[in-house]
Amino acid sequence: MGQPDVIIIGAGPAGVRAAEALVGAGLRPTIIDEGRRAGGQIYRRQPENFRRPYGELYGTEAGRAKALHDGFDALAGRVDYRPETLVWNIADRHVWTAAGGRQQALPFDALLLCTGATDRLMPVKGWDLAGTYSLGGAQVALKAQACAIGRRVAFVGTGPLLYLVAAQYVKAGAGVAAVLDTSPFAARVAALPKLLAQPGVLRDGVALTLALKRAGVALHAGVEPLEVLGDADAGVTGLRFRDGRGRERAIGADAVALGYHLRPETQLADLARCAFAFEPKTRQWLPERDGDGRSSVPGVYLAGDGARILGARSAEATGRLAALAVLADLGLPVDAGELADLRRQVAGYARFAEGLAEAFPWPAAQAGKLPDETVLCRCENVTAGDLRRTVREAGAKEANRAKAFSRVGMGRCQGRYCGQAAAEVVAAEAGVPVEQVGRLRGQAPVKPLPIAIEEDAP
Amino acid sequence: MQGRFVRLAETGRAQVTIHVDGAPVTALEGDTLMVAILASGRHLRRSEFGDGPRAGFCLMGACQDCWVWTEAGDRLRACTTQPAEGMRISTSQPGATWASLT
Numbered sequence: 001m002g003q004p005d006v007i008i009i010g011a012g013p014a015g016v017r018a019a020e021a022l023v024g025a026g027l028r029p030t031i032i033d034e035g036r037r038a039g040g041q042i043y044r045r046q047p048e049n050f051r052r053p054y055g056e057l058y059g060t061e062a063g064r065a066k067a068l069h070d071g072f073d074a075l076a077g078r079v080d081y082r083p084e085t086l087v088w089n090i091a092d093r094h095v096w097t098a099a100g101g102r103q104q105a106l107p108f109d110a111l112l113l114c115t116g117a118t119d120r121l122m123p124v125k126g127w128d129l130a131g132t133y134s135l136g137g138a139q140v141a142l143k144a145q146a147c148a149i150g151r152r153v154a155f156v157g158t159g160p161l162l163y164l165v166a167a168q169y170v171k172a173g174a175g176v177a178a179v180l181d182t183s184p185f186a187a188r189v190a191a192l193p194k195l196l197a198q199p200g201v202l203r204d205g206v207a208l209t210l211a212l213k214r215a216g217v218a219l220h221a222g223v224e225p226l227e228v229l230g231d232a233d234a235g236v237t238g239l240r241f242r243d244g245r246g247r248e249r250a251i252g253a254d255a256v257a258l259g260y261h262l263r264p265e266t267q268l269a270d271l272a273r274c275a276f277a278f279e280p281k282t283r284q285w286l287p288e289r290d291g292d293g294r295s296s297v298p299g300v301y302l303a304g305d306g307a308r309i310l311g312a313r314s315a316e317a318t319g320r321l322a323a324l325a326v327l328a329d330l331g332l333p334v335d336a337g338e339l340a341d342l343r344r345q346v347a348g349y350a351r352f353a354e355g356l357a358e359a360f361p362w363p364a365a366q367a368g369k370l371p372d373e374t375v376l377c378r379c380e381n382v383t384a385g386d387l388r389r390t391v392r393e394a395g396a397k398e399a400n401r402a403k404a405f406s407r408v409g410m411g412r413c414q415g416r417y418c419g420q421a422a423a424e425v426v427a428a429e430a431g432v433p434v435e436q437v438g439r440l441r442g443q444a445p446v447k448p449l450p451i452a453i454e455e456d457a458p
Numbered sequence: 459m460q461g462r463f464v465r466l467a468e469t470g471r472a473q474v475t476i477h478v479d480g481a482p483v484t485a486l487e488g489d490t491l492m493v494a495i496l497a498s499g500r501h502l503r504r505s506e507f508g509d510g511p512r513a514g515f516c517l518m519g520a521c522q523d524c525w526v527w528t529e530a531g532d533r534l535r536a537c538t539t540q541p542a543e544g545m546r547i548s549t550s551q552p553g554a555t556w557a558s559l560t
Contacts, residue, residue, distance in 0.1 A: 034519055036538070041518060047488035050468050084538075118520045130501045130513035131462060137517035140537075145493045146468040172466045232510030235462070235500065255462070265520075378515065378523065381507035412522035417515070448522060450533060 003028060004330055005107055007095050009087050009268060010114035012040020013312050014304025014319030016072045018112050021323035023078045025332055030080040030106065032087055032097060038072045040116055041136060042312040044144050045069060057143055059168070060204045061312070068316070088445035090271040093299075098449055110299050110326045113269055113287075114319055115306035117262040120284075121417045122182075122366050124156070125374040126228030127258060128381070131236030134417070135259025139165045148174035150255025154239045156225050158183045158360040159261035160205055166257075167208040170215045177253040179212060180241055182260070182363045184222035194355025197348050201313075218251075220244060224366065228256050260362055262309045263420060269307075270442030272300045278435040281357050282309070283364055284420065285439040291343060293322030294329075301325055314349035317342050367421050368428030376425065377418045379411025387422060388429045397430040399423050399438045412448060415440040462513055463496040476545040485541040492517070492524050492536035495547070502526055502536055503549045527551050 006022055008015045011033035022029045031038075037045040043065040046052065054062040075081075082099065089096035094105040119134040126132075133141075133149050135157055141147045148169060154177040155166040166179045188195075195202045212219060222244030229238035229250065238252045266276070269287040275296035276285045286308050293301045303322035304315035321342045328334045370376070372385025387406045396402040399409070399422070408422045409415030415422070419440045427434040471486040478495055485494030492514050495502055501511035502524050514524035517537045524536040529546040531553055 034538075046468075049471055049488045052467060118516060118518065128505070128509050128512075130511045133514070134516045134521070137515060140517040141463065141493070142466070145490060146466050147493055147497070148464040148466055150462060151464055174464065174466060235511065235513065375509065378521075379507075381505060381509045412525075413520065416520050447519070 004109040006030070006110045006112070006326060007032065007106060007108045008112045008114055009033075009095070010040065010116055010304065010306065011035060011038035011072065011081070011083070012114060012116050012304060013043060013068055013315040014116075014306070014322070015040070015112070015114035016068055016075075017316045017319035018114060018303060018323040018326075019075055019079055020071055021320045022326065023075055025327050028078060028080065029112075030082065032082045032085050032095070034084065034086050036084055038081070038083070039065070039069055040312075040315075041140070043068050044140065046144050046146070050146065052146065059171075064313070064316075086447055086449075087268060088447060088449055090268055091444070096444075098445075101450065108299070110301065110330065111272065112293075112301045112303060112319075112322055112326065113272070113295075113306055114304045114315075114322075115265040115268055117264050117305035117309060118416055119259040120261050120263040120362065120420060121258060122157070122260050122363055122421050123370060123374055123376050123378075123384070123418070124225040124228055124258070125371055126230060126236075127256070128375040128378045129228055129230045129232070129235050131230065131254055132228055132256045132258060135161055135165055135257045136262075138255075138257035139168065142168055142172055142174070146172075148172070148255075149257060150236070150253070151175050152177045152253050153255045153257055154251060154253035155179045155257045156239065156241075157181070157257075157259040157261075158363070159259065160356060160360065161259060161261070163205065163208045163212065166217065167211050170212060170217060176212075176215075176217050177239075177251050178218040178220065180223045180225065180239070181219070181221045181360070182223055182225070182366070183360045184244065187361060188221075188359040191355040191359035194351050195359065197351040197355065198313075201352065224369075261356070261360055262305060263416075264306045264309060265416075266306065267414070267442035267446040269295065269300075269302060271444055271446070273297055274300060274302070276439065279308075280435075281354060283362055283424075283434055290325075291346075292325040292339070293318055294325055299329075308353075310346070310349045310353045314346060314353070317345045317349065321346065362420075364424050364434065367424030370425065376422055377408045377411055379413050379418075380407055382406055382408050384425055387425050391426055391429040397426060397432055397437065399426065399440050402426050402437075403440060409440050414443065414446065461496055461498040462500050463493055465497055474541050474543050476541045476543075476547060478547045479549055489541055490537050491526065491534060491539045491541050491545075491547065494541045495526070495536065495549075501549070
């Protein structure tokens with residue numbers, strides 16, 4: 001029998017560590033990645049002609065970033081690596097790719113989905129103004145391009161990334177207007193026992209907050225963002241919010257970095273027909289998997305933040321763990337001691353992640369309070385009021401039905417940035433639990449494909 | 459006009475000249491098209507749904523807010539495309555006027 005076809009989608013921490021384990025067992029996996037260089041988002045590499053050292057780019061995570069990049073580089077020649085390649089469908093045990101105007105269908109015996117995450121977004125009135133960026137996008141601008149998204153940036157949302165990116169901006173010499181966190185400070189205190197599962201990470205997080213304070217950046221907890229101020233010509237000019245004491249305030253800013261922790265990229269798991277389950281703690285739908293990363297579909301495995309948001313360190317462990325599951329299922333030997341050790345590590349990361357979800361909760365209640373004129377779908381300029389009308393007048397209380405009537409989730413981002421908030425808006429308007437609203441089904445192609453049609457001679 | 463993005467480091471790279479809506483724009487080697495345009499400009503395109511100029515959103519190829527076009531009409535995702543010497547970019551879709559709708 002020839003070698004089994006093993007395909008890894010995503011070359012971030014999970015995908016790279018999975019590939020290493022497979023190569024170590026004598027396999028030659030195919031790694032498909034949309035990025036130009038391996039590393040994923042958190043350990044995203046700058047272009048080859050940039051000179052900033054690891055410490056400047058990745059701070060406390062410099063050692064991990066370098067180890068991951070070196071680990072990937074050491075696989076050269078032993079993997080079939082396909083960068084700048086989009087997987088746009090999974091069907092009939094084939095992965096459908098598009099790259100450079102060409103498409104291909106690759107068969108697989110085992111498929112590891114290491115698709116990572118994007119920012120989780122709660123809309124705010126005015127977030128469609130030019131100059132509002134996702135928090136992760138603000139970080140990409142700095143890390144991969146040595147740019148700030150503006151001269152005076154307001155960081156708005158919640159989660160550890162909010163403080164990390166703001167501190168990185170300060171360190172790089174960018175102007176930071178304020179850090180506005182929707183989570184109350186008390187939630188962080190209450191979550192401490194779980195956060196102590198990763199004392200080093202907790203310490204780094206506290207250090208970031210202190211660095212921001214030392215730099216004189218205004219930090220507000222328990223805020224309610226009310227409106228991104230500005231106009232069509234200028235774009236963002238400021239932000240209006242209610243502070244933790246209930247006072248309405250406004251600050252000037254020419255850019256807003258907005259993010260509420262992360263959401264997994266699950267469209268491909270959906271197309272692979274994986275079963276999903278609702279996770280009440282984060283109010284997100286996640287693909288089901290066993291402790292080692294097996295999905296509900298034989299031969300399809302899940303690892304990293306694309307399966308469940310546990311962070312980059314955990315992604316390295318779950319990537320390797322899922323690869324060991326592949327090897328075991330192929331009848332190849334697996335070290336039981338290593339399995340047990342990886343499972344123990346992941347359990348620790350999971351406890352920490354639970355603490356983060358409690359310390360920086362998704363502000364679900366904000367969705368119900370969005371003024372009707374708030375743009376919910378940035379792609380097609382559909383408002384919260386439009387969606388609510390769909391619920392009231394068409395009786396659409398299920399995510400996909402509401403999408404069909406309102407077009408929320410049907411635009412070019414395919415619901416990545418509006419889908420979860422839209423579900424909360426529908427739930428609030430219909431008076432049903434958000435899990436009853438369900439989730440948007442993944443659709444192929446998972447991202448827009450170019451269509452080339454040649455013109456016939458007349 | 460002041461650009462939207464601010465370059466903080468890595469400014470000693472080789473220059474590349476592209477044209478955006480007919481005007482020359484100096485990019486640096488290793489830039490994305492998005493950075494090249496927003497380092498001196500304010501936006502990338504206008505929303506087709508009437509709510510004003512857009513300047514991208516996610517910078518990681520997920521939101522598709524940063525579409526621009528070549529003058530030949532090919533669509534480019536500005537956050538994942540690198541500028542090349544002589545590239546001619548349009549911030550509106552060339553030829554996107556439908557006779558039956560006008």
